[in-house]
Amino acid sequence: MDFKLSNGSLEIIMNGGVYEKPVMQVLGSKKIQGSGANERYRLLVSDGKHSHSFAMLATQLNDKLITGELSDYSVVQIDRFVTSVLKSTGKGEKRVMIILDITILAPGTEVGKKIGNPQSWTEESASSAPAPSPIKPAPKPSQPSNNFPKPSAGSNLNSSLLGSQMTHPIASLSPYQNKWVIKARVMNKSAIRTWSNAKGEGKLFSMDLCDDSGEIRATAFRNECEKFYDMIQIDKVYYISRCQLKTANKQFSSLKNDYEMTFTSDTVVAECTEDISTVPSVKYDFLAISDIANKSPDTILDTIGVCRAASDLQELTAKSTGKLLKKREVTLVDQSGSAITLTLWGNEAENFDANTNPVIAVKGARLAEFNGSKSLSCLGSTMLRTNPDLPDAHRLRGWYDHGGASAELVNISARVGGSSGISGEWITFTEAEARKLGSGEKGDYYNLLGVLTFTFADNAVYKACPQEQCNKKLVDQENGLFRCEKCNREYPNYKYRLLLGANVSDPTGDQRITAFNEAAESMLGKSAEEIGRMSEYDKNAYSQLFDEVKFKTFVFKFRTKMETYSDEARLKTTVMSAQPVDYKDANARLIKSIKALSGIEV
DNA sequence: CCCCCCCC
Numbered sequence: 262m263d264f265k266l267s268n269g270s271l272e273i274i275m276n277g278g279v280y281e282k283p284v285m286q287v288l289g290s291k292k293i294q295g296s297g298a299n300e301r302y303r304l305l306v307s308d309g310k311h312s313h314s315f316a317m318l319a320t321q322l323n324d325k326l327i328t329g330e331l332s333d334y335s336v337v338q339i340d341r342f343v344t345s346v347l348k349s350t351g352k353g354e355k356r357v358m359i360i361l362d363i364t365i366l367a368p369g370t371e372v373g374k375k376i377g378n379p380q381s382w383t384e385e386s387a388s389s390a391p392a393p394s395p396i397k398p399a400p401k402p403s404q405p406s407n408n409f410p411k412p413s414a415g416s417n418l419n420s421s422l423l424g425s426q427m428t429h430p431i432a433s434l435s436p437y438q439n440k441w442v443i444k445a446r447v448m449n450k451s452a453i454r455t456w457s458n459a460k461g462e463g464k465l466f467s468m469d470l471c472d473d474s475g476e477i478r479a480t481a482f483r484n485e486c487e488k489f490y491d492m493i494q495i496d497k498v499y500y501i502s503r504c505q506l507k508t509a510n511k512q513f514s515s516l517k518n519d520y521e522m523t524f525t526s527d528t529v530v531a532e533c534t535e536d537i538s539t540v541p542s543v544k545y546d547f548l549a550i551s552d553i554a555n556k557s558p559d560t561i562l563d564t565i566g567v568c569r570a571a572s573d574l575q576e577l578t579a580k581s582t583g584k585l586l587k588k589r590e591v592t593l594v595d596q597s598g599s600a601i602t603l604t605l606w607g608n609e610a611e612n613f614d615a616n617t618n619p620v621i622a623v624k625g626a627r628l629a630e631f632n633g634s635k636s637l638s639c640l641g642s643t644m645l646r647t648n649p650d651l652p653d654a655h656r657l658r659g660w661y662d663h664g665g666a667s668a669e670l671v672n673i674s675a676r677v678g679g680s681s682g683i684s685g686e687w688i689t690f691t692e693a694e695a696r697k698l699g700s701g702e703k704g705d706y707y708n709l710l711g712v713l714t715f716t717f718a719d720n721a722v723y724k725a726c727p728q729e730q731c732n733k734k735l736v737d738q739e740n741g742l743f744r745c746e747k748c749n750r751e752y753p754n755y756k757y758r759l760l761l762g763a764n765v766s767d768p769t770g771d772q773r774i775t776a777f778n779e780a781a782e783s784m785l786g787k788s789a790e791e792i793g794r795m796s797e798y799d800k801n802a803y804s805q806l807f808d809e810v811k812f813k814t815f816v817f818k819f820r821t822k823m824e825t826y827s828d829e830a831r832l833k834t835t836v837m838s839a840q841p842v843d844y845k846d847a848n849a850r851l852i853k854s855i856k857a858l859s860g861i862e863v
Numbered sequence: 864c865c866c867c868c869c870c871c
Contacts, residue, residue, distance in 0.1 A: 451866095454865070454866080455865095456864080456865055456866085458864095458865090460864065461864070462864095463864065463865085464865095465864075465865060465866095467865080467866085480864090480865070482864055482865080483864080510865095510866090512866090512867065513865080513866050513867070513868095514866090523864085575870080577869090577870050577871085578870090579869050579870070580869090580870080581869075582869075584869070586869055586870070588869085588870065604869095604870085606868080606869070627868070631870090631871065638868070638869085638870095639868080640866095640868045641866060641868060642866090642868090643868090
């Protein structure tokens with residue numbers, strides 16, 4: 262097969278001209294520096310006429326080399342690149358090409374040979390080449406090119422300040438080159454923080470910047486913090502130049518960039534108001550809430566959901582540091598039929614308003630796992646947006662306002678207790694009895710597929726102590742205050758909690774059960790908060806909710822233990838979790854039982 | 864030059 266290279270494209274590019282998506286052949290590669298995250302590779306590329314050994318691979322493409330995908334003789338289309346002029350040691354200028362995006366058209370194994378007879382490109386060829394000069398670029402192709410920095414035409418900026426009228430892609434920034442101007446949108450901006458340690462004290466704020474090539478974090482300390490804090494605003498676009506670049510500490514940032522920047526006293530920032538639609542705003546990679554359940558703890562992820570409920574602001578003291586923490590737990594729901602808890606901290610927790618059930622887009626939250634249940638937690642770098650103007654957000658709004666609000670949901674963050682998961686064996690009430698479950702000291706856990714045959718709706722919701730760990734039922738003092746006997750305190754506020762008594766039946770028997778807050782929420786498909794409000798303001802909806810849940814089937818995880826009440830021993834069975842039936846799983850279990858019972862070997 | 868992501 263024949264592969265056509267973009268013959269002559271290299272000399273146009275090396276002279277600073279424009280060439281859209283050239284097709285070239287890779288003739289070799291060489292590691293030039295660093296290891297791990299700092300690895301960089303140089304490529305020898307050919308357009309059939311010339312070869313050039315100063316093509317650098319952007320680090321995010323390193324994998325393609327390491328995995329062998331980008332082997333020698335590969336024919337590639339260079340979808341996006343920038344060129345940069347290096348002042349090398351005494352030999353004058355040298356232009357390098359930084360490859361940002363690449364499509365492999367044919368693997369090296371298939372091509373198997375050098376195409377054409379390319380001559381090595383040198384800077385001497387540059388001067389003698391007939392290609393257009395950098396000042397007068399080649400005629401533009403019909404499509405506007407993103408390959409080259411565009412002049413920031415008509416900018417309100419003093420060009421001598423910025424030293425250049427061209428903007429550079431964020432992805433091309435490195436500590437090795439300091440003459441650049443970026444045109445970037447502010448995705449996120451931190452609050453001002455102060456620090457005080459052995460090395461001194463001061464204040465700072467940081468911001469996350471992006472353009473269509475990538476993203477980078479920038480931090481302004483002390484004077485620069487003061488100078489720029491008010492000016493920098495989320496979602497606005499700025500020309501920024503003269504910052505110090507340094508290797509990013511990946512431990513503290515999830516942005517996709519090997520470097521981060523620090524504002525210095527030379528730093529120039531000017532707002533850009535023209536032609537800013539080409540600068541992307543925050544890029545999300547939303548996961549459906551149901552899919553979050555399958556991710557590992559500590560994953561940093563983006564999601565979007567409707568805030569169905571939020572806890573009151575809670576104050577607690579961190580055991581390890583003694584720091585006073587403020588938090589609020591927000592329940593997000595989406596069309597995947599799932600709910601998850603998102604924990605907000607500090608100011609974000611304090612200022613959060615759940616009243617209108619806003620759509621919340623969250624970027625860079627951390628997946629936490631506690632006692633087998635998963636939830637999201639905000640980090641300092643997490644971005645939260647309320648009712649963002651995004652298609653996903655509008656879709657969710659429509660869904661929630663037209664039925665989604667009362668949809669039956671699986672709560673990923675519901676607490677599950679005990680050791681074995683729901684994936685364990687299912688047994689029946691008769692089997693539980695035969696095994697004498699609950700007769701021991703510690704209580705026993707088992708899973709069972711059962712139907713909710715009756716719910717005791719009266720008193721299923723109560724006003725509980727607002728203290729995080731307490732949950733004690735409060736005594737209404739009839740004066741606007743509520744008394745907690747356990748904390749020996751009075752509170753003006755409370756949180757609703759559920760304590761649901763019900764009957765569960767399976768084909769072999771039935772059992773009186775108790776479901777505490779989270780388990781009851783997942784059966785009723787609503788938060789304790791919502792149910793609490795219903796109990797006060799909409800009695801009909803309240804009783805309807807408890808009627809509707811009757812005869813629903815769940816996979817229950819129970820904890821059972823014999824307890825004695827006034828000389829009478831009774832099994833106390835508590836719902837640890839209640840999940841809707843996954844019929845694929847349920848059928849697989851049935852088939853297995855049938856095979857076992859009928860003597861067919863499995 | 865900092866932040867180590869908090870709690871049940």
